[in-house]
Amino acid sequence: MSTIPTTQNGQVSMKFVTLVSIVAALGGLLFGFDTAVVSGAIGFMKQRFDLNELEVGWAVSSLIIGCIAGAAVSGMLSDRFGRKKVLIAAAALFIIGSVGSAIPATFTGYIIARMIGGIGIGITSTLCPLYNAEIAPARYRGRLVALNQFATVTGIFLVYFVNSGIAGYADDAWNIATGWRWMFGVGVVPGVLFLVLLFFVPESPRWLIKQGRPVEALPILLKIHGDDLARQEVLDIKESFKQENASLRQLFSPGLRTALLVGVVLAVLQQVTGINAIMYYAPEIFKEAGAGTNASLVQTILVGLINFLFTILALWLIDKAGRKALLLVGSALMTVSLLVIGIAFHSGQTSGPLVLVFILIYVAAFAISLGPVVWVLLSEIFPNRIRGRATAIASMSLWAADYIVSQSFPPMLNTAGPAMTFWIFGVLSLVTFLFTWRVVPETKGKSLEEIEAVWAAKAKAEPGDQPALAAAVD
Numbered sequence: 122m123s124t125i126p127t128t129q130n131g132q133v134s135m136k137f138v139t140l141v142s143i144v145a146a147l148g149g150l151l152f153g154f155d156t157a158v159v160s161g162a163i164g165f166m167k168q169r170f171d172l173n174e175l176e177v178g179w180a181v182s183s184l185i186i187g188c189i190a191g192a193a194v195s196g197m198l199s200d201r202f203g204r205k206k207v208l209i210a211a212a213a214l215f216i217i218g219s220v221g222s223a224i225p226a227t228f229t230g231y232i233i234a235r236m237i238g239g240i241g242i243g244i245t246s247t248l249c250p251l252y253n254a255e256i257a258p259a260r261y262r263g264r265l266v267a268l269n270q271f272a273t274v275t276g277i278f279l280v281y282f283v284n285s286g287i288a289g290y291a292d293d294a295w296n297i298a299t300g301w302r303w304m305f306g307v308g309v310v311p312g313v314l315f316l317v318l319l320f321f322v323p324e325s326p327r328w329l330i331k332q333g334r335p336v337e338a339l340p341i342l343l344k345i346h347g348d349d350l351a352r353q354e355v356l357d358i359k360e361s362f363k364q365e366n367a368s369l370r371q372l373f374s375p376g377l378r379t380a381l382l383v384g385v386v387l388a389v390l391q392q393v394t395g396i397n398a399i400m401y402y403a404p405e406i407f408k409e410a411g412a413g414t415n416a417s418l419v420q421t422i423l424v425g426l427i428n429f430l431f432t433i434l435a436l437w438l439i440d441k442a443g444r445k446a447l448l449l450v451g452s453a454l455m456t457v458s459l460l461v462i463g464i465a466f467h468s469g470q471t472s473g474p475l476v477l478v479f480i481l482i483y484v485a486a487f488a489i490s491l492g493p494v495v496w497v498l499l500s501e502i503f504p505n506r507i508r509g510r511a512t513a514i515a516s517m518s519l520w521a522a523d524y525i526v527s528q529s530f531p532p533m534l535n536t537a538g539p540a541m542t543f544w545i546f547g548v549l550s551l552v553t554f555l556f557t558w559r560v561v562p563e564t565k566g567k568s569l570e571e572i573e574a575v576w577a578a579k580a581k582a583e584p585g586d587q588p589a590l591a592a593a594v595d
Contacts, residue, residue, distance in 0.1 A: 135258075137344045138265065141322050142253045146268035147315040148208065148245030151215050153276025154308055155184060155242050157400060160421075161284025162301035169297050170228040174535070178528045183232045185524040187218075187239020188246065192520050195247040196513025203332075204252045204325045207244060212316035214241030216309055223306035238308075247516040251508060254500035255325040258345060259568040263439035266500050267432075270493035274432045276311070277400060278425040283307055285422070327569075331506070380502050381511055383561055388519035390553045391495045394455060395546035396487050397523055398530040399424065399480065420477055427481050431488035443565040444494050445557060451490020452554040458483035459547030467540035491553065495519075501564055504573040 159181050167177055191211070199207045218238015225231040250269045257265040287303050288296055326338035326345075438447060458479045465475050503511040533542045564572050 135261065138257055138261070141256055142265040142268050144315075144318045144322050145208070145249045145252045145256075146272040147311065147318065148211070148249035149269035149272030150276040150311050151212075151308070151315060152242050152246050152269075153273035153278075154280050154311060155215065155218070155238055155276075156397070157277040157280045158284065158304050158308065159184070160400070161280070161288060162304045165288075165293075165296045165301040166231075169301070170231075172228070174531055176228070178531050179232070180228075180235075182524050182527040184235045184239040184242065185520055185527060187236035187241075188243035188520040189239075189517055189524065190236075191240035191243020191245075192247050192513055192516040193243075194513070195244045195516065196509035196511070198244075199248055199251075199328070200331075200509040203328055204248050204255070205319065205322065208248055208252070209316065209319050211241040211244035211248070212312055212319060214238065215245070216312040216316065217241075219305055219308035219312055222308075223302040243516070243520055246520075247513055250496045250500035251512050252325055254497075254569065255327045255508075256323075256341070256345065259566060259571075261440060262501060263444065263497050263565065264436045266497045267436050267439050267493035270496055271432050271436055274425075274428045274488065274492070278429045280304075281422050281425045377504065377507065377511075380504075381514065384499050384502060384511060384515035385518045386556060387491075387495045387498060387553075387561065388515045389522040390549065390556065391491045392519055392522035392526055393546075394452075394487070394491065394550045394553060395459065395526065395543070396484075396491070398526050398542075398546070399484065400428075423477075424480065424484055427484050428488050428492075431485040432492060435489040435493045438489060439493060439497065440565060443563050444498055445561055445563045447490045447494050448557040448561065449554060451486045451494075452550050452557060454486035455483050455491075456547050456550040456554060458486065459543050459550055463540045463543035463547060466538070466543065498561070498564065501569055501572055502562070 163177060163180055166172065166180060170176075172180060191214075195207065198210075215238050218234050218236075218241060221234025221237060222231055225234060250266050253266045253269060254262055284304050287300050287307075290300065323341045324337070326341045329335070329338035329341075435447065461479045462476055462483070464470075465479070499512055499515050530542070533545075537545075562575060567575075
Protein backbone atom coordinates (compact mmCIF):
# COMPACT_ATOMS: atom_id res chain seq x y z
CA MET A 122 0.00 0.00 0.00
CA SER A 123 1.33 3.47 -0.85
CA THR A 124 2.50 5.57 2.09
CA ILE A 125 2.20 8.87 0.20
CA PRO A 126 -0.36 10.98 2.06
CA THR A 127 -3.27 12.61 0.33
CA THR A 128 -4.93 15.86 1.19
CA GLN A 129 -8.47 15.94 2.48
CA ASN A 130 -9.78 16.63 -1.02
CA GLY A 131 -7.97 13.55 -2.29
CA GLN A 132 -5.15 15.23 -4.15
CA VAL A 133 -1.59 14.04 -3.57
CA SER A 134 0.35 16.76 -1.77
CA MET A 135 3.80 15.24 -1.47
CA LYS A 136 4.67 15.48 -5.17
CA PHE A 137 4.64 19.27 -5.08
CA VAL A 138 6.47 19.47 -1.75
CA THR A 139 9.14 16.97 -2.78
CA LEU A 140 9.88 18.71 -6.06
CA VAL A 141 10.17 22.10 -4.35
CA SER A 142 12.37 20.64 -1.61
CA ILE A 143 14.69 18.99 -4.13
CA VAL A 144 15.22 22.31 -5.87
CA ALA A 145 15.98 24.04 -2.56
CA ALA A 146 18.25 21.17 -1.52
CA LEU A 147 20.42 21.75 -4.61
CA GLY A 148 21.96 24.45 -2.46
CA GLY A 149 23.40 21.57 -0.46
CA LEU A 150 24.99 20.22 -3.64
CA LEU A 151 26.81 23.52 -4.08
CA PHE A 152 27.80 23.38 -0.41
CA GLY A 153 29.29 19.89 -0.75
CA PHE A 154 30.96 20.58 -4.08
CA ASP A 155 32.61 23.83 -3.06
CA THR A 156 33.87 22.64 0.33
CA ALA A 157 35.37 19.40 -1.06
CA VAL A 158 36.74 20.53 -4.42
CA VAL A 159 39.81 22.06 -2.78
CA SER A 160 40.91 18.60 -1.55
CA GLY A 161 41.88 17.64 -5.10
CA ALA A 162 43.28 21.03 -6.09
CA ILE A 163 45.35 21.93 -3.05
CA GLY A 164 48.37 19.77 -3.89
CA PHE A 165 48.75 21.38 -7.31
CA MET A 166 48.04 24.86 -5.96
CA LYS A 167 50.73 24.39 -3.33
CA GLN A 168 53.28 23.96 -6.09
CA ARG A 169 51.78 26.61 -8.39
CA PHE A 170 51.85 29.34 -5.73
CA ASP A 171 54.70 27.90 -3.58
CA LEU A 172 52.54 27.76 -0.45
CA ASN A 173 53.75 27.03 3.08
CA GLU A 174 51.74 25.01 5.62
CA LEU A 175 49.94 28.06 6.97
CA GLU A 176 48.99 29.17 3.46
CA VAL A 177 47.75 25.66 2.64
CA GLY A 178 45.40 25.88 5.60
CA TRP A 179 44.32 29.36 4.46
CA ALA A 180 43.64 28.08 0.93
CA VAL A 181 41.26 25.52 2.42
CA SER A 182 39.64 27.65 5.12
CA SER A 183 39.29 31.01 3.29
CA LEU A 184 35.98 29.77 1.85
CA ILE A 185 34.73 29.37 5.40
CA ILE A 186 35.37 33.04 6.23
CA GLY A 187 32.92 33.88 3.45
CA CYS A 188 30.54 31.22 4.77
CA ILE A 189 30.57 32.84 8.22
CA ALA A 190 29.74 36.22 6.67
CA GLY A 191 27.00 34.72 4.49
CA ALA A 192 25.44 32.88 7.42
CA ALA A 193 25.61 36.04 9.56
CA VAL A 194 23.53 38.11 7.13
CA SER A 195 21.26 35.35 5.83
CA GLY A 196 18.65 35.64 8.57
CA MET A 197 18.35 39.42 8.40
CA LEU A 198 18.22 39.47 4.59
CA SER A 199 15.75 36.58 4.28
CA ASP A 200 13.45 38.08 6.92
CA ARG A 201 13.41 41.33 4.95
CA PHE A 202 13.44 40.21 1.30
CA GLY A 203 12.18 36.61 1.48
CA ARG A 204 13.85 33.22 1.34
CA LYS A 205 13.61 32.85 -2.44
CA LYS A 206 15.17 36.17 -3.46
CA VAL A 207 18.10 35.76 -1.10
CA LEU A 208 18.72 32.21 -2.36
CA ILE A 209 18.80 33.54 -5.92
CA ALA A 210 21.42 36.11 -4.88
CA ALA A 211 23.40 33.34 -3.15
CA ALA A 212 23.41 31.24 -6.34
CA ALA A 213 24.79 34.21 -8.27
CA LEU A 214 27.56 34.70 -5.69
CA PHE A 215 28.47 31.02 -5.93
CA ILE A 216 28.81 31.27 -9.71
CA ILE A 217 31.01 34.38 -9.39
CA GLY A 218 33.15 32.60 -6.81
CA SER A 219 33.58 29.50 -9.00
CA VAL A 220 34.69 31.53 -12.00
CA GLY A 221 36.96 33.72 -9.87
CA SER A 222 38.61 30.71 -8.20
CA ALA A 223 39.38 29.20 -11.61
CA ILE A 224 41.10 32.19 -13.23
CA PRO A 225 43.28 33.99 -10.65
CA ALA A 226 46.83 34.97 -11.52
CA THR A 227 47.76 35.33 -7.83
CA PHE A 228 47.06 33.51 -4.60
CA THR A 229 45.39 36.66 -3.25
CA GLY A 230 42.98 36.68 -6.19
CA TYR A 231 42.07 33.08 -5.42
CA ILE A 232 41.41 33.90 -1.75
CA ILE A 233 39.09 36.80 -2.65
CA ALA A 234 37.12 34.65 -5.09
CA ARG A 235 36.78 31.82 -2.55
CA MET A 236 35.42 34.26 0.03
CA ILE A 237 32.83 35.58 -2.44
CA GLY A 238 31.70 32.04 -3.20
CA GLY A 239 31.74 31.32 0.52
CA ILE A 240 29.20 34.07 1.17
CA GLY A 241 26.84 32.27 -1.22
CA ILE A 242 27.49 28.93 0.47
CA GLY A 243 26.93 30.41 3.93
CA ILE A 244 23.56 31.76 2.82
CA THR A 245 22.41 28.55 1.15
CA SER A 246 23.57 26.36 4.05
CA THR A 247 21.32 28.40 6.33
CA LEU A 248 18.30 29.08 4.14
CA CYS A 249 17.86 25.85 2.16
CA PRO A 250 17.06 23.71 5.24
CA LEU A 251 15.00 26.57 6.69
CA TYR A 252 13.00 26.93 3.46
CA ASN A 253 12.39 23.20 3.29
CA ALA A 254 11.22 23.12 6.91
CA GLU A 255 8.79 25.97 6.31
CA ILE A 256 7.17 24.29 3.31
CA ALA A 257 7.13 20.62 4.40
CA PRO A 258 4.30 18.78 6.24
CA ALA A 259 5.32 17.85 9.78
CA ARG A 260 5.15 14.10 9.12
CA TYR A 261 7.76 14.27 6.35
CA ARG A 262 9.70 17.38 7.36
CA GLY A 263 12.73 15.46 8.64
CA ARG A 264 13.48 13.64 5.42
CA LEU A 265 12.66 16.61 3.21
CA VAL A 266 14.98 18.90 5.17
CA ALA A 267 17.60 16.12 5.26
CA LEU A 268 17.55 16.20 1.45
CA ASN A 269 19.84 19.18 1.88
CA GLN A 270 22.43 17.03 3.66
CA PHE A 271 21.97 14.27 1.08
CA ALA A 272 22.66 16.81 -1.66
CA THR A 273 25.73 17.98 0.29
CA VAL A 274 27.28 14.53 0.52
CA THR A 275 26.34 13.90 -3.12
CA GLY A 276 28.31 17.01 -4.01
CA ILE A 277 31.27 15.80 -1.96
CA PHE A 278 31.11 12.33 -3.50
CA LEU A 279 30.84 13.61 -7.06
CA VAL A 280 33.67 16.08 -6.69
CA TYR A 281 36.08 13.28 -5.78
CA PHE A 282 35.42 11.75 -9.21
CA VAL A 283 35.52 15.12 -10.96
CA ASN A 284 38.89 15.91 -9.39
CA SER A 285 40.23 12.45 -10.19
CA GLY A 286 39.08 12.70 -13.82
CA ILE A 287 40.61 16.14 -14.32
CA ALA A 288 43.88 15.19 -12.58
CA GLY A 289 44.15 12.08 -14.77
CA TYR A 290 43.64 14.02 -17.99
CA ALA A 291 47.30 15.03 -18.30
CA ASP A 292 50.60 15.11 -16.43
CA ASP A 293 51.48 16.96 -13.22
CA ALA A 294 52.85 19.96 -15.09
CA TRP A 295 49.45 20.53 -16.75
CA ASN A 296 47.63 20.04 -13.44
CA ILE A 297 49.87 22.55 -11.68
CA ALA A 298 49.32 25.14 -14.42
CA THR A 299 45.73 24.42 -15.49
CA GLY A 300 44.09 21.30 -14.06
CA TRP A 301 43.25 22.74 -10.63
CA ARG A 302 41.54 25.68 -12.37
CA TRP A 303 39.13 23.31 -14.12
CA MET A 304 38.32 21.67 -10.79
CA PHE A 305 36.97 24.97 -9.47
CA GLY A 306 35.46 26.03 -12.79
CA VAL A 307 33.22 22.96 -13.06
CA GLY A 308 31.27 24.39 -10.11
CA VAL A 309 29.61 26.84 -12.51
CA VAL A 310 27.44 24.01 -13.86
CA PRO A 311 25.52 23.17 -10.64
CA GLY A 312 25.50 26.87 -9.75
CA VAL A 313 23.68 27.83 -12.96
CA LEU A 314 21.28 24.88 -12.60
CA PHE A 315 20.39 25.97 -9.07
CA LEU A 316 19.93 29.59 -10.13
CA VAL A 317 17.58 28.72 -12.99
CA LEU A 318 15.43 26.28 -10.99
CA LEU A 319 14.96 28.76 -8.13
CA PHE A 320 12.83 30.92 -10.41
CA PHE A 321 10.27 28.09 -10.54
CA VAL A 322 9.75 27.54 -6.79
CA PRO A 323 7.32 29.56 -4.60
CA GLU A 324 8.19 31.81 -1.72
CA SER A 325 7.95 30.36 1.80
CA PRO A 326 4.28 30.58 2.86
CA ARG A 327 5.28 31.30 6.46
CA TRP A 328 7.38 34.27 5.34
CA LEU A 329 4.50 35.55 3.22
CA ILE A 330 2.13 35.38 6.18
CA LYS A 331 4.70 37.13 8.37
CA GLN A 332 4.73 39.95 5.78
CA GLY A 333 0.93 40.25 5.98
CA ARG A 334 0.35 38.48 2.64
CA PRO A 335 -1.78 35.43 3.57
CA VAL A 336 -3.67 35.62 0.25
CA GLU A 337 -0.42 34.76 -1.56
CA ALA A 338 0.47 32.06 0.96
CA LEU A 339 -2.86 30.21 0.83
CA PRO A 340 -2.49 28.77 -2.74
CA ILE A 341 0.91 27.35 -1.78
CA LEU A 342 -0.47 25.78 1.39
CA LEU A 343 -3.45 24.40 -0.58
CA LYS A 344 -1.03 22.47 -2.79
CA ILE A 345 0.62 21.04 0.30
CA HIS A 346 -2.29 20.32 2.63
CA GLY A 347 -5.63 20.60 0.83
CA ASP A 348 -8.50 22.98 1.64
CA ASP A 349 -9.30 22.36 5.31
CA LEU A 350 -5.76 21.77 6.58
CA ALA A 351 -4.36 24.70 4.60
CA ARG A 352 -6.82 27.18 6.08
CA GLN A 353 -6.11 25.90 9.59
CA GLU A 354 -2.37 26.19 8.88
CA VAL A 355 -2.82 29.85 7.93
CA LEU A 356 -4.63 30.51 11.22
CA ASP A 357 -1.95 28.69 13.26
CA ILE A 358 0.87 30.57 11.56
CA LYS A 359 -0.84 33.94 11.98
CA GLU A 360 -1.39 33.16 15.66
CA SER A 361 2.33 32.40 16.12
CA PHE A 362 3.19 35.86 14.77
CA LYS A 363 0.89 37.74 17.16
CA GLN A 364 3.56 37.74 19.82
CA GLU A 365 6.33 40.32 20.11
CA ASN A 366 8.25 41.02 16.90
CA ALA A 367 11.63 39.38 16.50
CA SER A 368 14.66 41.07 18.07
CA LEU A 369 18.10 39.98 19.15
CA ARG A 370 17.11 40.68 22.76
CA GLN A 371 14.12 38.35 22.41
CA LEU A 372 16.43 35.48 21.45
CA PHE A 373 17.75 35.47 25.01
CA SER A 374 14.36 35.52 26.71
CA PRO A 375 13.32 32.51 28.85
CA GLY A 376 12.53 29.47 26.73
CA LEU A 377 13.94 30.94 23.55
CA ARG A 378 17.46 31.11 24.95
CA THR A 379 17.25 27.37 25.58
CA ALA A 380 16.33 26.82 21.94
CA LEU A 381 19.22 29.07 20.90
CA LEU A 382 21.60 27.19 23.20
CA VAL A 383 20.56 23.84 21.72
CA GLY A 384 20.98 25.13 18.18
CA VAL A 385 24.36 26.80 18.69
CA VAL A 386 25.90 23.99 20.73
CA LEU A 387 24.78 21.29 18.26
CA ALA A 388 26.06 23.39 15.35
CA VAL A 389 29.50 23.72 16.96
CA LEU A 390 29.64 20.06 18.00
CA GLN A 391 28.85 18.96 14.45
CA GLN A 392 32.16 20.49 13.38
CA VAL A 393 34.51 20.06 16.36
CA THR A 394 33.96 16.29 16.38
CA GLY A 395 36.22 16.23 13.33
CA ILE A 396 34.17 15.38 10.25
CA ASN A 397 35.56 18.08 7.98
CA ALA A 398 39.11 17.43 9.13
CA ILE A 399 38.61 13.97 7.62
CA MET A 400 36.73 15.21 4.54
CA TYR A 401 39.24 17.97 3.73
CA TYR A 402 42.42 16.08 4.59
CA ALA A 403 41.51 12.40 4.09
CA PRO A 404 44.43 11.65 1.71
CA GLU A 405 46.92 13.10 4.21
CA ILE A 406 45.42 11.08 7.07
CA PHE A 407 45.73 7.84 5.11
CA LYS A 408 49.31 8.73 4.17
CA GLU A 409 50.03 9.19 7.91
CA ALA A 410 48.66 5.66 8.36
CA GLY A 411 51.13 4.34 5.78
CA ALA A 412 49.09 4.31 2.56
CA GLY A 413 50.71 5.33 -0.70
CA THR A 414 49.46 8.22 -2.81
CA ASN A 415 47.23 6.13 -5.09
CA ALA A 416 45.91 4.01 -2.22
CA SER A 417 45.09 7.11 -0.18
CA LEU A 418 43.04 8.54 -3.06
CA VAL A 419 41.11 5.26 -3.44
CA GLN A 420 40.44 5.17 0.29
CA THR A 421 39.23 8.78 0.15
CA ILE A 422 36.68 7.83 -2.52
CA LEU A 423 35.57 4.97 -0.25
CA VAL A 424 35.02 7.52 2.56
CA GLY A 425 32.83 9.55 0.19
CA LEU A 426 30.85 6.45 -0.81
CA ILE A 427 30.13 5.49 2.81
CA ASN A 428 29.09 9.06 3.58
CA PHE A 429 26.75 8.99 0.59
CA LEU A 430 25.15 5.61 1.34
CA PHE A 431 24.56 6.21 5.05
CA THR A 432 23.07 9.62 4.38
CA ILE A 433 20.48 7.81 2.23
CA LEU A 434 19.82 5.55 5.23
CA ALA A 435 19.38 8.65 7.40
CA LEU A 436 16.70 9.98 5.04
CA TRP A 437 14.67 6.83 5.74
CA LEU A 438 15.36 6.76 9.50
CA ILE A 439 15.01 10.38 10.55
CA ASP A 440 11.18 10.48 10.56
CA LYS A 441 10.92 6.93 11.90
CA ALA A 442 13.55 6.69 14.66
CA GLY A 443 13.50 10.40 15.48
CA ARG A 444 16.17 13.08 15.71
CA LYS A 445 17.33 12.45 19.28
CA ALA A 446 17.71 8.67 18.90
CA LEU A 447 19.89 9.07 15.81
CA LEU A 448 22.08 11.65 17.55
CA LEU A 449 22.60 9.35 20.54
CA VAL A 450 23.48 6.27 18.48
CA GLY A 451 25.67 8.20 16.04
CA SER A 452 27.66 10.16 18.63
CA ALA A 453 28.26 6.97 20.66
CA LEU A 454 29.68 5.17 17.61
CA MET A 455 31.76 8.22 16.70
CA THR A 456 33.25 8.30 20.20
CA VAL A 457 34.31 4.66 20.09
CA SER A 458 35.67 4.91 16.54
CA LEU A 459 37.79 7.98 17.24
CA LEU A 460 39.22 6.51 20.43
CA VAL A 461 40.21 3.31 18.57
CA ILE A 462 41.81 5.34 15.74
CA GLY A 463 43.81 7.29 18.33
CA ILE A 464 44.96 4.05 20.00
CA ALA A 465 46.04 2.65 16.60
CA PHE A 466 48.21 5.70 15.88
CA HIS A 467 49.56 5.77 19.45
CA SER A 468 50.61 2.11 19.31
CA GLY A 469 51.88 2.26 15.73
CA GLN A 470 49.35 -0.37 14.55
CA THR A 471 48.40 1.48 11.36
CA SER A 472 49.78 -0.82 8.68
CA GLY A 473 46.63 -2.95 8.45
CA PRO A 474 43.04 -2.01 7.68
CA LEU A 475 42.20 -0.95 11.27
CA VAL A 476 42.42 2.82 10.74
CA LEU A 477 40.47 2.68 7.47
CA VAL A 478 37.73 0.48 8.97
CA PHE A 479 37.14 2.73 11.98
CA ILE A 480 37.29 5.91 9.91
CA LEU A 481 34.55 4.39 7.75
CA ILE A 482 32.52 3.50 10.88
CA TYR A 483 33.00 7.06 12.13
CA VAL A 484 31.87 8.55 8.80
CA ALA A 485 28.86 6.22 8.67
CA ALA A 486 27.87 7.17 12.22
CA PHE A 487 28.18 10.88 11.41
CA ALA A 488 26.18 10.44 8.20
CA ILE A 489 23.16 9.00 10.05
CA SER A 490 23.31 11.47 12.94
CA LEU A 491 25.13 14.79 13.24
CA GLY A 492 25.32 15.29 9.47
CA PRO A 493 21.62 15.50 8.61
CA VAL A 494 20.02 15.78 12.06
CA VAL A 495 21.73 19.01 13.10
CA TRP A 496 20.56 20.80 9.95
CA VAL A 497 17.03 19.46 10.48
CA LEU A 498 16.94 20.63 14.09
CA LEU A 499 18.33 24.06 13.20
CA SER A 500 15.54 24.49 10.69
CA GLU A 501 12.70 23.52 13.03
CA ILE A 502 13.43 24.28 16.71
CA PHE A 503 13.14 28.07 16.48
CA PRO A 504 9.78 29.92 16.63
CA ASN A 505 8.42 31.44 13.42
CA ARG A 506 9.02 35.04 14.38
CA ILE A 507 12.75 34.57 15.12
CA ARG A 508 13.57 31.58 12.90
CA GLY A 509 15.59 33.50 10.32
CA ARG A 510 17.86 35.29 12.80
CA ALA A 511 18.23 32.37 15.20
CA THR A 512 19.08 29.94 12.41
CA ALA A 513 21.63 32.45 11.09
CA ILE A 514 23.33 32.68 14.51
CA ALA A 515 23.53 28.89 14.82
CA SER A 516 24.74 28.51 11.24
CA MET A 517 27.37 31.22 11.74
CA SER A 518 28.58 29.35 14.83
CA LEU A 519 28.81 26.16 12.79
CA TRP A 520 30.94 27.80 10.12
CA ALA A 521 33.17 29.46 12.72
CA ALA A 522 33.81 26.05 14.29
CA ASP A 523 34.47 24.60 10.83
CA TYR A 524 37.05 27.32 10.20
CA ILE A 525 38.86 26.63 13.47
CA VAL A 526 39.01 22.88 12.76
CA SER A 527 40.11 23.18 9.12
CA GLN A 528 42.76 25.82 9.91
CA SER A 529 44.15 24.05 12.97
CA PHE A 530 44.09 20.42 11.81
CA PRO A 531 47.38 20.41 9.82
CA PRO A 532 49.36 22.03 12.68
CA MET A 533 47.70 19.66 15.18
CA LEU A 534 48.84 16.64 13.18
CA ASN A 535 52.40 18.00 13.13
CA THR A 536 52.60 19.03 16.79
CA ALA A 537 50.19 16.99 18.93
CA GLY A 538 50.30 14.03 16.54
CA PRO A 539 47.44 12.02 15.00
CA ALA A 540 46.73 9.99 18.18
CA MET A 541 46.09 13.01 20.40
CA THR A 542 44.20 14.79 17.60
CA PHE A 543 41.73 11.92 17.20
CA TRP A 544 41.38 11.51 20.97
CA ILE A 545 40.37 15.18 21.23
CA PHE A 546 37.71 14.60 18.57
CA GLY A 547 36.61 11.50 20.50
CA VAL A 548 36.14 13.41 23.75
CA LEU A 549 34.08 16.03 21.93
CA SER A 550 31.92 13.25 20.45
CA LEU A 551 31.30 12.03 24.00
CA VAL A 552 30.28 15.59 24.95
CA THR A 553 27.82 15.46 22.02
CA PHE A 554 26.27 12.26 23.38
CA LEU A 555 25.87 13.70 26.88
CA PHE A 556 24.49 17.04 25.65
CA THR A 557 21.96 15.28 23.42
CA TRP A 558 20.89 12.94 26.21
CA ARG A 559 20.35 15.71 28.75
CA VAL A 560 19.21 18.75 26.74
CA VAL A 561 18.08 18.09 23.16
CA PRO A 562 14.29 17.63 22.67
CA GLU A 563 12.64 15.23 20.23
CA THR A 564 10.80 17.06 17.44
CA LYS A 565 9.70 14.13 15.27
CA GLY A 566 6.15 14.47 13.94
CA LYS A 567 5.47 17.89 15.45
CA SER A 568 4.45 20.92 13.42
CA LEU A 569 6.68 23.99 13.67
CA GLU A 570 3.97 25.68 15.71
CA GLU A 571 3.80 22.70 18.12
CA ILE A 572 7.57 22.85 18.59
CA GLU A 573 7.23 26.56 19.32
CA ALA A 574 4.70 25.70 22.03
CA VAL A 575 7.35 23.54 23.73
CA TRP A 576 9.58 26.56 24.21
CA ALA A 577 6.61 28.63 25.36
CA ALA A 578 5.98 26.00 28.04
CA LYS A 579 9.64 26.21 29.01
CA ALA A 580 9.40 29.99 29.38
CA LYS A 581 6.40 29.63 31.74
CA ALA A 582 7.95 26.83 33.78
CA GLU A 583 9.61 27.62 37.06
CA PRO A 584 13.43 27.26 37.18
CA GLY A 585 14.30 23.61 37.58
CA ASP A 586 10.86 22.44 36.43
CA GLN A 587 12.40 19.86 34.13
CA PRO A 588 9.54 17.31 34.42
CA ALA A 589 7.12 19.84 32.92
CA LEU A 590 9.47 20.44 30.02
CA ALA A 591 10.07 16.74 29.49
CA ALA A 592 6.32 16.11 29.41
CA ALA A 593 5.84 18.88 26.85
CA VAL A 594 8.63 17.52 24.66
CA ASP A 595 7.75 13.85 24.90
